[in-house]
Amino acid sequence: MFKQDVIVTLEEKIVRMERQFQAPLKLVWEVWTNPLHIEKWWGPKGFTNPTVEFDFKVGGSYRIVMRSPDGVDYPILGKFLEITPFESFVMTDLVDEHPEEWVKEVQKMAGVTGDRAMLNSKLRVLFEEIDGLTKVILITEFMNNQIRDGFANSGMKEGWSQSFEKLETDALPNANELIIEKKLAHSIESVFSAFADQININQWWGPDGFTTTTKSREFKVGGKWIYTMVGPDGTVYPNLIEYKEIVNYQYIEYIHGSGDPSKDDNFLVKIWFTSIQKNQTIIKMKMRFPNSEIRNMVVGFGAIEGAHQTLSRLNQYLR
Structure with a gap:
Protein backbone atom coordinates (compact mmCIF):
# COMPACT_ATOMS: atom_id res chain seq x y z
CA MET A 1 0.00 0.00 0.00
CA LEU A 172 -9.39 4.26 -4.69
CA PRO A 173 -9.43 1.18 -6.96
CA ASN A 174 -6.48 -1.09 -7.70
CA ALA A 175 -3.78 0.41 -9.91
CA ASN A 176 -5.10 -1.27 -13.09
CA GLU A 177 -8.80 -0.70 -12.36
CA LEU A 178 -11.38 2.05 -12.69
CA ILE A 179 -14.63 2.05 -10.71
CA ILE A 180 -17.63 4.22 -11.56
CA GLU A 181 -20.68 4.36 -9.31
CA LYS A 182 -23.86 6.32 -9.90
CA LYS A 183 -27.35 6.44 -8.43
CA LEU A 184 -30.20 6.45 -10.95
CA ALA A 185 -33.76 7.55 -10.15
CA HIS A 186 -35.37 4.45 -11.66
CA SER A 187 -36.24 0.88 -10.70
CA ILE A 188 -33.68 -1.87 -11.08
CA GLU A 189 -35.96 -3.58 -13.61
CA SER A 190 -36.06 -0.57 -15.94
CA VAL A 191 -32.33 0.14 -15.60
CA PHE A 192 -31.29 -3.44 -16.34
CA SER A 193 -33.79 -3.69 -19.19
CA ALA A 194 -32.21 -0.64 -20.83
CA PHE A 195 -28.87 -2.48 -20.91
CA ALA A 196 -30.57 -5.55 -22.37
CA ASP A 197 -32.58 -3.65 -25.00
CA GLN A 198 -31.37 -4.78 -28.44
CA ILE A 199 -32.45 -1.64 -30.29
CA ASN A 200 -32.97 1.37 -28.03
CA ILE A 201 -29.58 1.15 -26.31
CA ASN A 202 -28.31 3.28 -29.21
CA GLN A 203 -30.37 6.20 -27.89
CA TRP A 204 -28.31 6.65 -24.71
CA TRP A 205 -25.07 4.68 -24.99
CA GLY A 206 -21.97 6.87 -25.11
CA PRO A 207 -20.77 10.24 -23.75
CA ASP A 208 -22.43 13.56 -24.56
CA GLY A 209 -22.23 14.43 -28.25
CA PHE A 210 -21.55 10.85 -29.36
CA THR A 211 -23.84 8.75 -31.53
CA THR A 212 -23.94 4.96 -31.50
CA THR A 213 -24.83 2.70 -34.43
CA THR A 214 -25.26 -1.03 -33.91
CA LYS A 215 -24.16 -3.48 -36.62
CA SER A 216 -25.27 -6.58 -34.72
CA ARG A 217 -26.07 -7.52 -31.13
CA GLU A 218 -26.89 -10.66 -29.17
CA PHE A 219 -27.45 -9.96 -25.50
CA LYS A 220 -26.63 -13.40 -24.13
CA VAL A 221 -23.64 -15.23 -22.70
CA GLY A 222 -21.24 -15.70 -25.60
CA GLY A 223 -23.11 -13.11 -27.65
CA LYS A 224 -21.42 -10.10 -29.24
CA TRP A 225 -22.32 -6.47 -29.72
CA ILE A 226 -20.59 -4.91 -32.72
CA TYR A 227 -21.10 -1.17 -33.03
CA THR A 228 -19.48 2.13 -33.90
CA MET A 229 -19.45 5.40 -31.99
CA VAL A 230 -18.98 8.74 -33.73
CA GLY A 231 -17.58 11.60 -31.68
CA PRO A 232 -18.56 15.28 -31.93
CA ASP A 233 -15.58 15.87 -34.25
CA GLY A 234 -16.66 13.08 -36.60
CA THR A 235 -14.08 10.52 -35.46
CA VAL A 236 -15.36 6.94 -35.80
CA TYR A 237 -14.61 4.48 -32.98
CA PRO A 238 -15.22 0.76 -33.74
CA ASN A 239 -16.31 -1.29 -30.69
CA LEU A 240 -16.77 -4.96 -29.90
CA ILE A 241 -18.34 -6.29 -26.71
CA GLU A 242 -18.48 -10.02 -25.92
CA TYR A 243 -20.75 -11.01 -23.03
CA LYS A 244 -19.22 -13.43 -20.50
CA GLU A 245 -21.85 -13.54 -17.76
CA ILE A 246 -25.40 -12.21 -17.34
CA VAL A 247 -27.57 -12.49 -14.24
CA ASN A 248 -30.92 -10.83 -14.87
CA TYR A 249 -31.44 -7.63 -12.85
CA GLN A 250 -28.17 -8.17 -10.98
CA TYR A 251 -24.96 -8.42 -12.99
CA ILE A 252 -23.35 -8.14 -16.43
CA GLU A 253 -19.75 -9.02 -17.36
CA TYR A 254 -18.12 -8.54 -20.74
CA ILE A 255 -14.88 -8.03 -22.65
CA HIS A 256 -14.72 -4.65 -24.40
CA GLY A 257 -12.33 -3.59 -27.14
CA SER A 258 -12.12 -2.18 -30.64
CA GLY A 259 -12.42 -5.58 -32.32
CA ASP A 260 -9.05 -5.07 -34.03
CA PRO A 261 -6.81 -8.04 -32.99
CA SER A 262 -3.67 -6.09 -33.89
CA LYS A 263 -4.38 -3.47 -31.21
CA ASP A 264 -4.68 -5.80 -28.19
CA ASP A 265 -6.89 -3.21 -26.48
CA ASN A 266 -9.41 -5.43 -24.68
CA PHE A 267 -10.41 -4.76 -21.08
CA LEU A 268 -12.83 -6.47 -18.68
CA VAL A 269 -16.02 -4.75 -17.50
CA LYS A 270 -18.18 -5.87 -14.58
CA ILE A 271 -21.49 -4.12 -13.79
CA TRP A 272 -23.51 -4.61 -10.61
CA PHE A 273 -27.11 -3.39 -10.24
CA THR A 274 -28.35 -2.74 -6.69
CA SER A 275 -31.85 -1.61 -5.74
CA ILE A 276 -31.91 0.68 -2.70
CA GLN A 277 -35.50 1.88 -2.99
CA LYS A 278 -38.48 1.28 -5.27
CA ASN A 279 -37.18 3.79 -7.83
CA GLN A 280 -33.53 4.09 -6.83
CA THR A 281 -30.81 1.93 -8.39
CA ILE A 282 -27.06 2.08 -7.90
CA ILE A 283 -24.90 1.05 -10.84
CA LYS A 284 -21.33 0.03 -10.08
CA MET A 285 -19.03 -0.43 -13.08
CA LYS A 286 -15.56 -1.90 -12.60
CA MET A 287 -13.16 -1.79 -15.56
CA ARG A 288 -9.97 -3.85 -15.38
CA PHE A 289 -7.13 -2.99 -17.75
CA PRO A 290 -3.94 -4.94 -18.56
CA ASN A 291 -1.80 -2.58 -16.45
CA SER A 292 -1.80 0.74 -14.57
CA GLU A 293 -0.28 2.66 -17.49
CA ILE A 294 -3.25 1.86 -19.73
CA ARG A 295 -5.69 2.63 -16.90
CA ASN A 296 -4.07 6.01 -16.31
CA MET A 297 -4.06 6.79 -20.03
CA VAL A 298 -7.77 5.98 -20.28
CA VAL A 299 -8.51 8.18 -17.26
CA GLY A 300 -6.55 11.01 -18.87
CA PHE A 301 -8.60 10.68 -22.05
CA GLY A 302 -11.81 11.26 -20.08
CA ALA A 303 -13.10 7.77 -19.23
CA ILE A 304 -14.57 8.89 -15.90
CA GLU A 305 -16.42 11.84 -17.39
CA GLY A 306 -17.58 9.72 -20.34
CA ALA A 307 -18.97 6.99 -18.09
CA HIS A 308 -20.87 9.48 -15.95
CA GLN A 309 -22.26 11.20 -19.04
CA THR A 310 -23.40 7.85 -20.45
CA LEU A 311 -25.21 6.95 -17.23
CA SER A 312 -26.75 10.43 -17.06
CA ARG A 313 -28.03 9.94 -20.62
CA LEU A 314 -29.53 6.63 -19.48
CA ASN A 315 -31.19 8.41 -16.57
CA GLN A 316 -32.71 10.94 -18.95
CA TYR A 317 -33.72 8.28 -21.47
CA LEU A 318 -35.65 6.35 -18.80
CA ARG A 319 -37.60 9.46 -17.92
Whole structure:
Protein backbone atom coordinates (compact mmCIF):
# COMPACT_ATOMS: atom_id res chain seq x y z
CA MET A 1 0.00 0.00 0.00
CA PHE A 2 1.19 3.52 -0.85
CA LYS A 3 1.93 5.31 2.44
CA GLN A 4 2.23 9.06 2.86
CA ASP A 5 2.29 11.19 5.99
CA VAL A 6 0.07 14.22 6.27
CA ILE A 7 2.04 17.47 6.40
CA VAL A 8 0.46 20.08 8.68
CA THR A 9 1.37 23.77 8.90
CA LEU A 10 -0.31 26.61 10.79
CA GLU A 11 -0.82 29.94 9.07
CA GLU A 12 -2.82 33.03 10.02
CA LYS A 13 -6.25 31.63 11.06
CA ILE A 14 -5.50 28.58 8.87
CA VAL A 15 -4.64 24.90 9.30
CA ARG A 16 -3.02 23.65 6.09
CA MET A 17 -2.66 19.91 5.41
CA GLU A 18 -1.11 18.11 2.46
CA ARG A 19 -1.11 14.47 1.41
CA GLN A 20 -0.17 12.62 -1.78
CA PHE A 21 -2.07 9.73 -3.37
CA GLN A 22 -0.80 7.19 -5.88
CA ALA A 23 -3.47 7.81 -8.50
CA PRO A 24 -4.25 10.21 -11.37
CA LEU A 25 -5.80 13.54 -10.40
CA LYS A 26 -9.14 12.83 -12.10
CA LEU A 27 -9.50 9.60 -10.14
CA VAL A 28 -8.76 11.31 -6.81
CA TRP A 29 -11.19 14.10 -7.75
CA GLU A 30 -13.86 11.44 -8.41
CA VAL A 31 -13.61 9.89 -4.94
CA TRP A 32 -13.70 13.37 -3.37
CA THR A 33 -16.82 14.55 -5.21
CA ASN A 34 -19.02 11.45 -5.70
CA PRO A 35 -21.17 10.75 -2.59
CA LEU A 36 -21.12 6.99 -3.28
CA HIS A 37 -17.35 7.09 -2.85
CA ILE A 38 -17.31 9.64 -0.02
CA GLU A 39 -19.33 7.37 2.25
CA LYS A 40 -16.52 4.78 2.09
CA TRP A 41 -13.75 6.97 3.47
CA TRP A 42 -14.95 10.14 5.19
CA GLY A 43 -14.14 10.27 8.88
CA PRO A 44 -11.61 8.58 11.20
CA LYS A 45 -11.17 4.82 11.42
CA GLY A 46 -14.21 3.07 12.84
CA PHE A 47 -16.56 5.85 11.77
CA THR A 48 -19.32 5.24 9.22
CA ASN A 49 -21.37 7.66 7.13
CA PRO A 50 -25.06 6.65 7.14
CA THR A 51 -25.99 9.91 5.39
CA VAL A 52 -24.07 11.53 2.52
CA GLU A 53 -25.94 14.24 0.65
CA PHE A 54 -23.65 16.03 -1.81
CA ASP A 55 -25.15 18.43 -4.37
CA PHE A 56 -21.80 19.25 -5.95
CA LYS A 57 -22.42 22.56 -7.71
CA VAL A 58 -21.85 26.20 -6.81
CA GLY A 59 -24.59 27.09 -4.34
CA GLY A 60 -25.38 23.43 -3.74
CA SER A 61 -25.60 22.04 -0.23
CA TYR A 62 -24.03 19.02 1.42
CA ARG A 63 -24.65 17.12 4.64
CA ILE A 64 -22.54 14.23 5.92
CA VAL A 65 -23.46 12.39 9.10
CA MET A 66 -20.40 10.72 10.62
CA ARG A 67 -21.25 8.02 13.16
CA SER A 68 -18.66 7.03 15.74
CA PRO A 69 -18.02 3.40 16.76
CA ASP A 70 -20.11 4.01 19.91
CA GLY A 71 -23.07 5.32 17.89
CA VAL A 72 -22.70 9.09 18.33
CA ASP A 73 -23.53 11.17 15.23
CA TYR A 74 -21.38 14.13 14.14
CA PRO A 75 -23.19 15.85 11.25
CA ILE A 76 -21.37 18.42 9.14
CA LEU A 77 -23.08 20.58 6.57
CA GLY A 78 -22.58 23.60 4.37
CA LYS A 79 -22.62 24.95 0.83
CA PHE A 80 -20.25 24.92 -2.12
CA LEU A 81 -18.94 28.43 -2.75
CA GLU A 82 -16.51 27.82 -5.62
CA ILE A 83 -15.74 24.92 -7.97
CA THR A 84 -12.96 24.80 -10.56
CA PRO A 85 -13.16 21.30 -12.10
CA PHE A 86 -10.10 19.13 -11.46
CA GLU A 87 -8.37 21.99 -9.62
CA SER A 88 -10.18 23.04 -6.46
CA PHE A 89 -13.43 23.63 -4.62
CA VAL A 90 -14.42 25.68 -1.59
CA MET A 91 -17.16 24.86 0.89
CA THR A 92 -18.39 26.07 4.24
CA ASP A 93 -17.98 23.62 7.12
CA LEU A 94 -20.72 24.11 9.70
CA VAL A 95 -20.99 22.26 13.02
CA ASP A 96 -24.55 23.41 13.80
CA GLU A 97 -25.70 19.84 14.45
CA HIS A 98 -22.63 18.54 16.33
CA PRO A 99 -23.22 17.22 19.89
CA GLU A 100 -23.07 19.84 22.65
CA GLU A 101 -20.35 17.86 24.46
CA TRP A 102 -18.08 18.11 21.42
CA VAL A 103 -18.68 21.87 21.15
CA LYS A 104 -17.76 22.43 24.80
CA GLU A 105 -14.61 20.32 24.49
CA VAL A 106 -13.30 22.20 21.44
CA GLN A 107 -14.15 25.56 23.01
CA LYS A 108 -12.27 24.50 26.13
CA MET A 109 -9.20 23.59 24.07
CA ALA A 110 -9.41 26.92 22.25
CA GLY A 111 -10.02 28.89 25.44
CA VAL A 112 -13.18 30.52 24.11
CA THR A 113 -16.84 30.68 25.10
CA GLY A 114 -19.95 31.69 23.24
CA ASP A 115 -22.15 30.57 20.39
CA ARG A 116 -21.13 27.37 18.58
CA ALA A 117 -21.19 29.29 15.28
CA MET A 118 -17.71 30.56 16.13
CA LEU A 119 -16.46 27.01 15.41
CA ASN A 120 -17.68 27.08 11.82
CA SER A 121 -14.99 27.25 9.15
CA LYS A 122 -14.34 27.38 5.42
CA LEU A 123 -12.51 24.58 3.63
CA ARG A 124 -10.61 24.94 0.37
CA VAL A 125 -9.51 21.66 -1.28
CA LEU A 126 -6.84 21.87 -3.99
CA PHE A 127 -5.57 19.12 -6.32
CA GLU A 128 -2.16 18.99 -8.01
CA GLU A 129 -0.84 16.17 -10.23
CA ILE A 130 2.91 15.56 -10.08
CA ASP A 131 4.61 12.66 -11.89
CA GLY A 132 1.52 10.47 -11.78
CA LEU A 133 0.81 11.24 -8.12
CA THR A 134 -1.90 13.57 -6.88
CA LYS A 135 -1.31 16.01 -4.04
CA VAL A 136 -4.39 17.11 -2.11
CA ILE A 137 -4.10 20.31 -0.08
CA LEU A 138 -6.68 21.20 2.57
CA ILE A 139 -6.82 24.82 3.71
CA THR A 140 -9.21 25.26 6.63
CA GLU A 141 -9.87 28.87 7.66
CA PHE A 142 -11.19 29.62 11.16
CA MET A 143 -12.54 32.74 12.84
CA ASN A 144 -9.27 33.40 14.70
CA ASN A 145 -6.00 31.79 15.75
CA GLN A 146 -7.40 30.64 19.10
CA ILE A 147 -10.04 28.52 17.42
CA ARG A 148 -7.48 27.35 14.84
CA ASP A 149 -5.26 26.09 17.68
CA GLY A 150 -8.22 24.49 19.47
CA PHE A 151 -9.01 22.40 16.39
CA ALA A 152 -5.35 21.64 15.74
CA ASN A 153 -5.04 20.29 19.30
CA SER A 154 -8.29 18.32 19.18
CA GLY A 155 -7.03 15.60 16.82
CA MET A 156 -7.61 17.30 13.49
CA LYS A 157 -4.44 15.88 11.95
CA GLU A 158 -5.11 12.38 13.27
CA GLY A 159 -8.70 12.41 12.03
CA TRP A 160 -7.81 13.52 8.52
CA SER A 161 -4.84 11.14 8.39
CA GLN A 162 -7.13 8.22 9.13
CA SER A 163 -9.68 9.45 6.59
CA PHE A 164 -6.95 9.63 3.94
CA GLU A 165 -5.82 6.10 4.76
CA LYS A 166 -9.41 4.90 4.25
CA LEU A 167 -9.57 6.84 0.99
CA GLU A 168 -6.42 5.07 -0.20
CA THR A 169 -7.53 1.58 0.80
CA ASP A 170 -11.34 1.65 0.55
CA ALA A 171 -12.22 4.19 -2.16
CA LEU A 172 -9.39 4.26 -4.69
CA PRO A 173 -9.43 1.18 -6.96
CA ASN A 174 -6.48 -1.09 -7.70
CA ALA A 175 -3.78 0.41 -9.91
CA ASN A 176 -5.10 -1.27 -13.09
CA GLU A 177 -8.80 -0.70 -12.36
CA LEU A 178 -11.38 2.05 -12.69
CA ILE A 179 -14.63 2.05 -10.71
CA ILE A 180 -17.63 4.22 -11.56
CA GLU A 181 -20.68 4.36 -9.31
CA LYS A 182 -23.86 6.32 -9.90
CA LYS A 183 -27.35 6.44 -8.43
CA LEU A 184 -30.20 6.45 -10.95
CA ALA A 185 -33.76 7.55 -10.15
CA HIS A 186 -35.37 4.45 -11.66
CA SER A 187 -36.24 0.88 -10.70
CA ILE A 188 -33.68 -1.87 -11.08
CA GLU A 189 -35.96 -3.58 -13.61
CA SER A 190 -36.06 -0.57 -15.94
CA VAL A 191 -32.33 0.14 -15.60
CA PHE A 192 -31.29 -3.44 -16.34
CA SER A 193 -33.79 -3.69 -19.19
CA ALA A 194 -32.21 -0.64 -20.83
CA PHE A 195 -28.87 -2.48 -20.91
CA ALA A 196 -30.57 -5.55 -22.37
CA ASP A 197 -32.58 -3.65 -25.00
CA GLN A 198 -31.37 -4.78 -28.44
CA ILE A 199 -32.45 -1.64 -30.29
CA ASN A 200 -32.97 1.37 -28.03
CA ILE A 201 -29.58 1.15 -26.31
CA ASN A 202 -28.31 3.28 -29.21
CA GLN A 203 -30.37 6.20 -27.89
CA TRP A 204 -28.31 6.65 -24.71
CA TRP A 205 -25.07 4.68 -24.99
CA GLY A 206 -21.97 6.87 -25.11
CA PRO A 207 -20.77 10.24 -23.75
CA ASP A 208 -22.43 13.56 -24.56
CA GLY A 209 -22.23 14.43 -28.25
CA PHE A 210 -21.55 10.85 -29.36
CA THR A 211 -23.84 8.75 -31.53
CA THR A 212 -23.94 4.96 -31.50
CA THR A 213 -24.83 2.70 -34.43
CA THR A 214 -25.26 -1.03 -33.91
CA LYS A 215 -24.16 -3.48 -36.62
CA SER A 216 -25.27 -6.58 -34.72
CA ARG A 217 -26.07 -7.52 -31.13
CA GLU A 218 -26.89 -10.66 -29.17
CA PHE A 219 -27.45 -9.96 -25.50
CA LYS A 220 -26.63 -13.40 -24.13
CA VAL A 221 -23.64 -15.23 -22.70
CA GLY A 222 -21.24 -15.70 -25.60
CA GLY A 223 -23.11 -13.11 -27.65
CA LYS A 224 -21.42 -10.10 -29.24
CA TRP A 225 -22.32 -6.47 -29.72
CA ILE A 226 -20.59 -4.91 -32.72
CA TYR A 227 -21.10 -1.17 -33.03
CA THR A 228 -19.48 2.13 -33.90
CA MET A 229 -19.45 5.40 -31.99
CA VAL A 230 -18.98 8.74 -33.73
CA GLY A 231 -17.58 11.60 -31.68
CA PRO A 232 -18.56 15.28 -31.93
CA ASP A 233 -15.58 15.87 -34.25
CA GLY A 234 -16.66 13.08 -36.60
CA THR A 235 -14.08 10.52 -35.46
CA VAL A 236 -15.36 6.94 -35.80
CA TYR A 237 -14.61 4.48 -32.98
CA PRO A 238 -15.22 0.76 -33.74
CA ASN A 239 -16.31 -1.29 -30.69
CA LEU A 240 -16.77 -4.96 -29.90
CA ILE A 241 -18.34 -6.29 -26.71
CA GLU A 242 -18.48 -10.02 -25.92
CA TYR A 243 -20.75 -11.01 -23.03
CA LYS A 244 -19.22 -13.43 -20.50
CA GLU A 245 -21.85 -13.54 -17.76
CA ILE A 246 -25.40 -12.21 -17.34
CA VAL A 247 -27.57 -12.49 -14.24
CA ASN A 248 -30.92 -10.83 -14.87
CA TYR A 249 -31.44 -7.63 -12.85
CA GLN A 250 -28.17 -8.17 -10.98
CA TYR A 251 -24.96 -8.42 -12.99
CA ILE A 252 -23.35 -8.14 -16.43
CA GLU A 253 -19.75 -9.02 -17.36
CA TYR A 254 -18.12 -8.54 -20.74
CA ILE A 255 -14.88 -8.03 -22.65
CA HIS A 256 -14.72 -4.65 -24.40
CA GLY A 257 -12.33 -3.59 -27.14
CA SER A 258 -12.12 -2.18 -30.64
CA GLY A 259 -12.42 -5.58 -32.32
CA ASP A 260 -9.05 -5.07 -34.03
CA PRO A 261 -6.81 -8.04 -32.99
CA SER A 262 -3.67 -6.09 -33.89
CA LYS A 263 -4.38 -3.47 -31.21
CA ASP A 264 -4.68 -5.80 -28.19
CA ASP A 265 -6.89 -3.21 -26.48
CA ASN A 266 -9.41 -5.43 -24.68
CA PHE A 267 -10.41 -4.76 -21.08
CA LEU A 268 -12.83 -6.47 -18.68
CA VAL A 269 -16.02 -4.75 -17.50
CA LYS A 270 -18.18 -5.87 -14.58
CA ILE A 271 -21.49 -4.12 -13.79
CA TRP A 272 -23.51 -4.61 -10.61
CA PHE A 273 -27.11 -3.39 -10.24
CA THR A 274 -28.35 -2.74 -6.69
CA SER A 275 -31.85 -1.61 -5.74
CA ILE A 276 -31.91 0.68 -2.70
CA GLN A 277 -35.50 1.88 -2.99
CA LYS A 278 -38.48 1.28 -5.27
CA ASN A 279 -37.18 3.79 -7.83
CA GLN A 280 -33.53 4.09 -6.83
CA THR A 281 -30.81 1.93 -8.39
CA ILE A 282 -27.06 2.08 -7.90
CA ILE A 283 -24.90 1.05 -10.84
CA LYS A 284 -21.33 0.03 -10.08
CA MET A 285 -19.03 -0.43 -13.08
CA LYS A 286 -15.56 -1.90 -12.60
CA MET A 287 -13.16 -1.79 -15.56
CA ARG A 288 -9.97 -3.85 -15.38
CA PHE A 289 -7.13 -2.99 -17.75
CA PRO A 290 -3.94 -4.94 -18.56
CA ASN A 291 -1.80 -2.58 -16.45
CA SER A 292 -1.80 0.74 -14.57
CA GLU A 293 -0.28 2.66 -17.49
CA ILE A 294 -3.25 1.86 -19.73
CA ARG A 295 -5.69 2.63 -16.90
CA ASN A 296 -4.07 6.01 -16.31
CA MET A 297 -4.06 6.79 -20.03
CA VAL A 298 -7.77 5.98 -20.28
CA VAL A 299 -8.51 8.18 -17.26
CA GLY A 300 -6.55 11.01 -18.87
CA PHE A 301 -8.60 10.68 -22.05
CA GLY A 302 -11.81 11.26 -20.08
CA ALA A 303 -13.10 7.77 -19.23
CA ILE A 304 -14.57 8.89 -15.90
CA GLU A 305 -16.42 11.84 -17.39
CA GLY A 306 -17.58 9.72 -20.34
CA ALA A 307 -18.97 6.99 -18.09
CA HIS A 308 -20.87 9.48 -15.95
CA GLN A 309 -22.26 11.20 -19.04
CA THR A 310 -23.40 7.85 -20.45
CA LEU A 311 -25.21 6.95 -17.23
CA SER A 312 -26.75 10.43 -17.06
CA ARG A 313 -28.03 9.94 -20.62
CA LEU A 314 -29.53 6.63 -19.48
CA ASN A 315 -31.19 8.41 -16.57
CA GLN A 316 -32.71 10.94 -18.95
CA TYR A 317 -33.72 8.28 -21.47
CA LEU A 318 -35.65 6.35 -18.80
CA ARG A 319 -37.60 9.46 -17.92
